[in-house]
Amino acid sequence: MLTFLEDPDLRLIFFGGKGGVGKTTCAAATALHHALHSPQNSVLLVSTDPAHSLVDSLGSFHLPDNLTAKEFNAQQALKSFQAQHRDKFVEIAARGSFFDEEDIRQVLELSLPGLDELMALLEIAGWVETQSYTQIIVDTAPTGHTLRLLTIPGLIRNWLKALDALMEKHRFMQQRFRGAYQPDEMDRFLASLTDKVKQVESLLHHTRLCRFVPVMLAEEIVISETLKLLGELRRRQIPVVEIIVNRLYPESSCPRCAAGYQRQRQLLAELASLSSTSDYVWWGLPLFPDEIRGANLATLWKRATALELTPSGPATIQMASPPFVENPYPCPTTAPTFLIFAGKGGVGKSTVASATALRLAREFPERRCLLFSTDPAHSLSACLKLPVGPRPVHLAPGLTAIEIDAPGEFAAFKKRYRQDLERFFQSTLKNIDVPFDRQVLERLLDLSPPGLDEIMALVIVLDFLDQGSFDLFILDAAPTGHLLRLLELPELIDEWLKTFFGILLKYQLAFRFPSLSQEMVKISRKVKLLRKMWQDPVKTALYTVSILTEMAFQETSDLLAACNRQGLWTPVLFLNQATPASDCPLCAALNRREALIRAKYQESFAKLHQTVIYRQTTPRGLDLLDELGKALYLPRTREDCNGAAHDLSALSS
Template sequence: SLLSNSQLTEFVPVTIPEPLSINETERLLLTLKEHKIPVRNILVNRVAGGEECPFCLSRRRDQQKHVREIEEKFAAYNLIKMPLFPHEIRGIEALREFAEILLEKASYSHKPSFLEPPLEISSTPTAGMSDLLKKDLQFILFGGKGGVGKTSIAAATALRMARCNPDKKVLVFSTDPAHSLSDSFDCPIGDKITLIKDVNNLYGLEIDAGRLLEDLKKEYKADIEEVLDKFLGGGMDIKFDREVMTELISLSPPGLDEIMALKKIMEFVEDREFDFYILDSAATGHLLRFLELPGLVRDWLKTLFRLLLKYKGVVRLTSLAERMVDLSKSVREIQETLMDA
C-alpha cells in the first residue's frame, strides 16, 4: 500500500510547542500506527529562539516545558525543529529561505530592522530534513492540527523538490477546505492545475472537494429520479423509498468529498502526469476521519444499492448501477492504494 511503503511515501506529522497540538499529534501517531503507516520524522514548527529580543525570549521561556514534553513523548522519532519566523512565509523568496532551513540544515539569520532586535543564530533551532531530497519518493504528506504551518511547509518542500529535480514535474495539492496554497505562493491557484510562477516544473492545485461531491450528488439524484419516475409510470407511488434514497444521497458519509478529491489525484498517478506529489492535508480531525473513510463509503453504497435492487425486475437500473459500481471500485482501489485493506 502507498502509505505504508516507506520507499515511496514519507508521512511527516507537524506540531508546535502548544498542549493542544501535542495532544493531537499523539492521537495522529496512534492512528497511523494502527494502520501500519510508518513515521520517522516529526516536524516541530515555530520554536522561538533569540536571547536579545525581549518578545522572543519571553516566547521561548513559555515554550520550554512544551518543547521538553515533545522531546520526551516523541523521543523515538527524529525531531526537526523549525524556528519561529517574525514574518509571514509568503511568496517564492520567503519559501526558498524557509526550504533551505527545512531541507538543507541552513542557519536562520534574520536581518534586523529598527523595530526588530536581531535573533542570535546560536540560540535559534536548526532544522534539517535533507534526507527527503536523497530518497526516491513519490509522495510526501504533511499532517497535523489546523494552524501549525502545514501549508508553508508543504509549499516550501515542493519548491525545493522542484528546484533540486529540474527534469521532474512536481504537484503540490491541498485537500483542506481552508485552502492557503495561493497565499503561500502569493499567486492564484484554485481548482485547476496551475503552473507556479518563476518555477517551470512546479504545479499547484487546490481541490474543490465540495464541488466534486455536489456534482456526484446531482448525478446520483438525477439517476434515482429517472428510475423512480419510470416506476411511477405504472401508476404506483413509492414515496417512502424515494425519500429514503434522496436522504441517503443528501446524508452521504462525512468526508466523502475528501475521497472524491483523492480519486482525482489517483487519476493523475495512473496517467503518470507528475513525478512527485506533495500533500497539504486537512487538519488532523479530517485526516483521521479520512483514513477510516473508504470502508464507511463502501457500506453507504451497499445500503443504497440494496434499496435499488428492489426494483431490479421492474425498471432498468443499468446507468445508475454502473455508476455506483464504478464508485465502489474506485473507493476500494483508494483503500488498497492508501493502506492494507
C-alpha cells in the same frame, strides 16, 4: 477588560482558530480563571478536538474542586446513542420504504458515524439547559474541523428529514384507513431530536450566553485563515467580541527578536487596514520563554495587553533570513507516487510540503508533480502567495497546485444523482409507490457518512493518476485529528458504497441509474486503490512535521502510532521552528526548553531521520520556498539512487 473573563452571563465560551496558535492554552487558562475567581460556581473545561491536548496542557497540576476537565469521547457517546436508539431508526425506516430490515440496518449503521460530531454539541447543549455547570469552556479542533462542527446542525436536519420522509407513507396509510393519525413514539423521538438540534443552533447564536473567541498569531498564513473563520462566524451569526493575538515578540536588541517584532507589527498594521477589524476588540499575549502549562496557566491573562490596530503606510518587504537546517534528509531518489505531509496544526506542514514540492520538481524534471490540499481550511494560497483554487494552477516547470473543494464535489455528485432520479421517475415504474418511495430515494444520499466528500476529493487525484496527468502527488494534509479520521475513512466509505450499490442491484434499480452506478463503481474501485497505495512503502510515504513543545510531542506520538496501525511508512520527522543558541535571554531560554523536548524525540523515535529547521521569518512565495527546499534535502548522488532503490525493494517485499 477581557469580557469573557468578567461577564457573569456567559455560559458557553468557545476557543478556536488555526492549529498551533494556543487555543488549548487559552481555554485552559480561562477555565482556571473562572474556577479560582468564582469558587461558588462549577466550571467545565471540555475538548472537542479528536486529537486532544487538554491533559498535556494541564500536566500534573491539581485542579480546583469546582473545575472539571473532560476530553470528549465522541465515539463512545455515539456507541451509547446507537445502542439506545438503533431499534427506533430501524422501525422508522421499515414503516415507509420498500427496503427490507437488512438494507435498513446496513444503511443506518454506516451513516450513524456522522453523528459523532453532533454528540459533542448535543451534550454541551444539554449541560447548558440543565445548568449542570455555571460556565462551559470549549477547546475546539483547528479551523477546518471547527467549521464542519458548526455545519453539523444543518447536516443533521437533512438527516432527520430523510428519516421523516420514511415516516410519511406510514402516516398516510394510518390517515387513510383509520381516518386519523395519532403521533406515536417514533414521531416523538424525531421531534425530540429535531428540538435538540434547534436548541443547539439557538445557543450558538445567543449573544448573551455564548461567545466564540478566535486565537491567532501575527503570521500571514494564520491571519489569512483567521479572516476566513471570522467571515464564517459572522455568516452563521455566532457572537465574537474579542480576538487574541498570541506569541508577540518584545522590542529587543536581539536581531532575531527585533526582526520578529517588526514583522508582526507590520502584519498587524496591514490587518488594521481591513474595515472588518474594527468590529472586534484585540488583545495580545507575549511570546513566553517557558511553555505555558499546568500552574503557569493561572497567570496567563495577567500578561494580556490591549492592542491598538492602526494602519501604516506601504509595507517594506522584509526578506527571510537564509534557511538554517540541521541534519537535512536525503532527497528521495525514487520518488513515490504519494507524499503526505502531516502533523499538528500550526507546525508548518504547508510550508514544508510546498518547499518539498519545488525541490522534487527540480530533482525529477521527467515527473509531473501535483501539490494539493483537501483541508477544509486551505493554506496553500497563503503559503505560495498565489491564488490556488479548485482548478489546477501551474507554479513552476513540472509543478502544479490545487486546493480541492471537497464539499463542492459532493454537491455536484448529489446533483447528478437527482438528475438520474428525475429521469427514473419519468420512466415506467413497477412496484414503486411514487409519492413516498420517491422521497426515500431522494433522501438516500443524506444518509451517507460524513467524509464521503473528502474521499471523493481524493478520487479526483486518482483520476489525474489514471489519466496520466501527474506522476507524483504531494498532499498537504489537515491537522492530526482530521487526518486520522481521513486515514480510517476508506474502509467505512467502501462498506457504504457496497451497501448503497447492493441496494440498487437488489431492487433492480442499478440499470435505472446508469451514470450513478458507473460513478459509484469507479469510486469504490478508487477507494480500494487508495488503501492499497497508502500501505505500499514504494508508492506512499508520510513525512511528519512537528515542533519542539511538549504538546506537539504528545500529538506527534499519537499520529505516528496511528500511522503504524494503518501501515503507512513514516521515514522522516521534520522538527520545525526551532530556536538557535543565542546570548538573547528570551532566545536562550527557548533554546534550553526546546533541547529537552528534542531529546525526547530522539529517544522515542530513534529509528526516524530527524531534521531540525530553525526559526526564521516565514518563507512565503516561490523563491523563498525554493531556497528552503534546497536546504531541507541533501543532493542526490548515483550511489544514493542505487542504495535507496535497494532499500525500497527490500521494504516492499
